[in-house]
Amino acid sequence: MSGQMYKVEIVTRPTNFEKLKTELAKIGVTSITFYNVHGCGLQ
Numbered sequence: 336m337s338g339q340m341y342k343v344e345i346v347t348r349p350t351n352f353e354k355l356k357t358e359l360a361k362i363g364v365t366s367i368t369f370y371n372v373h374g375c376g377l378q
Contacts, residue, residue, distance in 0.1 A: 349371070352369070
């Protein structure tokens with residue numbers, strides 16, 4: 336990366352989290368912040 340910062344928000348299922356971390360590492364993402372949220376909405 337060029338030293339710039341980017342904010343990326345991703346919503347995913349907990350079962351996909353490890354795969355997501357692996358794929359982000361492959362493109363040079365070195366740190367992430369993870370929030371475990373619960374809730375419901377209109378479906």
